[in-house]
Amino acid sequence: MSLQYNREDAGLARACEKAAKRDGIMQEVGEPGVGKRVRRGEWRRYTPKARKRRRRLRRRITLILGIAALIAIAVGVPSLRRSPHAQVPPAPPSAPLPLAYPDPPGIVLHHSDTPARVDGVPLNAATLERIYAEWHPGWATEFEGKTYHIPYHYVILPDGTIQKGRPDHCPGAHARTHNDWIGICVIGAFSARSNPHWRPSVPTAAQVRSIISLCERLMSEYHIPPEMVKRHRDVNLTWCPGGRFPYAQIMAELRQYAASHPETHPVVRRIVSLAKPGPPARRQR
């Protein structure tokens, strides 16, 4: 039923008014601003019956909305349950960051100061590991969950085979003051003072080739210049690796290699400041 009423259209007006009065919805023309606006300057007042119906309807809507809000809070709209000051649950603990190991800054060359075989057993990385575990258990180093007894990072056998002792980034136990440098042990006794009868008494040609190739690889990998490849005797009070060790020959090769391999030049590491930049300095007038 339309509540609109047009007094100009007499027939329709009468019919509408009749129907409205019958339904108890509207009465006579009322005060402006009260009831329902019909046309410019004309207002229809609601009958008491219509007002009562509207009030009842309003109460019902208020009640339904109230119940809906209570259900939402009790059952589960999280945004309604959470108080504005509720604490954010703590984030799960993150995994510890992997440790960063600095690259070795140089290389120290040693001899084993032994014959190639001891009691018929060839000396190599595995036998050195067993010997040092027995004789020098205190020199052991734990690294990445593994224990290393062999003090050197590499071992070079008389036939030129290069064996791994410790990982490159594991601290060595080969030169008291330079254990962060790579330690290479060449099997043999190259010092006339320690024992002149052991063999090999000079590094074999295969060993020299392996010393040079291993040093070149490490120099390129860790940006080590040739002047940082030293004998044990250059850094500690010892004869190691002996007077018969061809250091000059090896160094000449390494210098030649470095001249054509710029990656062997030491890298200037950037130091990045984490401090926040301060306010810009004022200009002097």
Ligand SMILES: [Zn+2]
């Ligand atoms: Zn040494």
